[in-house]
Amino acid sequence: MPPGTLLTGKWNGRIYKLERLLGTGSNGHVYLASYGRSACAVKLGKDVSDLQAEANILASLDHREKGAKRRPFLLDVDDAVVDGAQIPFYAMQYVPGVTVRAYLRKHGPEWAGIIGYRLLRRLSELHDAGWIFSDLKNDNLLVSDYGQVALVDYGGMTANGRGIRQFTEIYDRGYWSAGSRTAEPSYDWFSAAVLWIHVLDEKRLLHLTRTLLPQNRDPGELLALVKTNSTLKPLSGWFEKALRGKFASTQEAAECWREAVHGASRAKSQPSSRIPAWMAGVFAVSLLLCVSLMAIWLFG
Numbered sequence: 001m002p003p004g005t006l007l008t009g010k011w012n013g014r015i016y017k018l019e020r021l022l023g024t025g026s027n028g029h030v031y032l033a034s035y036g037r038s039a040c041a042v043k044l045g046k047d048v049s050d051l052q053a054e055a056n057i058l059a060s061l062d063h064r065e066k067g068a069k070r071r072p073f074l075l076d077v078d079d080a081v082v083d084g085a086q087i088p089f090y091a092m093q094y095v096p097g098v099t100v101r102a103y104l105r106k107h108g109p110e111w112a113g114i115i116g117y118r119l120l121r122r123l124s125e126l127h128d129a130g131w132i133f134s135d136l137k138n139d140n141l142l143v144s145d146y147g148q149v150a151l152v153d154y155g156g157m158t159a160n161g162r163g164i165r166q167f168t169e170i171y172d173r174g175y176w177s178a179g180s181r182t183a184e185p186s187y188d189w190f191s192a193a194v195l196w197i198h199v200l201d202e203k204r205l206l207h208l209t210r211t212l213l214p215q216n217r218d219p220g221e222l223l224a225l226v227k228t229n230s231t232l233k234p235l236s237g238w239f240e241k242a243l244r245g246k247f248a249s250t251q252e253a254a255e256c257w258r259e260a261v262h263g264a265s266r267a268k269s270q271p272s273s274r275i276p277a278w279m280a281g282v283f284a285v286s287l288l289l290c291v292s293l294m295a296i297w298l299f300g
């Protein structure tokens, strides 16, 4: 729909002005819109039941996270009549930001540390509320100018213990023979690990998915990528646990990430304080030579 289109809710009577298209997914189009003087995001769906299911999930999440100090995400649910056709839509909070890959390209890969930690903290909140995000991927993780992270597209979110309904193949642990498609925290840890490989080593990951026979897909293949990537290698302990579902909780996954990132940055910032063994050896030999020459000169 062209910018400037006015969307009038049939039942609630709110009028939204569509400003620009934010993204298109399998379930519909998402627009940045203005409602009075405030901005919001409006999702216009193709399928009324899909859209209703998404709105229900958002409403339920708002309800379960009522105690948390945040504004409700779902703002309105309605139908609009455009060119004589009835179109279902819902309005939600607008999340300003760019995808995590775009953010790291602009600000540098060192931001992966803090973004990764914030992502795991957000997942931990969802898991504590009984939800598994499930469709975690680059497109669904938006980062604001100041490095704040927000998840969008809650359409795949699934109650803990149920079957995953919406996923993206390379992020799915079932695809990598690494576990079931049951919604549990470890499902999101796996996708979080793939997210970083996808964002920081995209070419090799896509090459792997194109060349690996399905029966050879294994988390070990992903770990091999991690261990041969200079940015990811220092965090390989975290990746091993995330890909194999070995954390006790998402909170532990977040703490383990934070410690691994700190360890990696400490090691990077002190390279000169550690004298390589060969240099120490050369120093010792020259010292010995110097002392022997002096001894010969003095007493010889």
Ligand SMILES: Nc1ncnc2c1ncn2[C@@H]1O[C@H](COP(=O)(O)OP(=O)(O)OP(=O)(O)O)[C@@H](O)[C@H]1O
Binding pocket: 022, 023, 024, 025, 026, 027, 028, 029, 030, 041, 043, 092, 093, 094, 095, 096, 139, 140, 152, 153, 154, 155
């Ligand atoms: N609240 C929001 N604020 C800002 N941008 C958003 C918001 N919701 C969605 N978007 C943008 O619109 C894109 C598509 O939206 P969304 O993912 O909800 O559609 P979808 O049909 O469910 O997609 P998919 O096919 O990935 O499941 C997102 O990737 C994101 O870039």
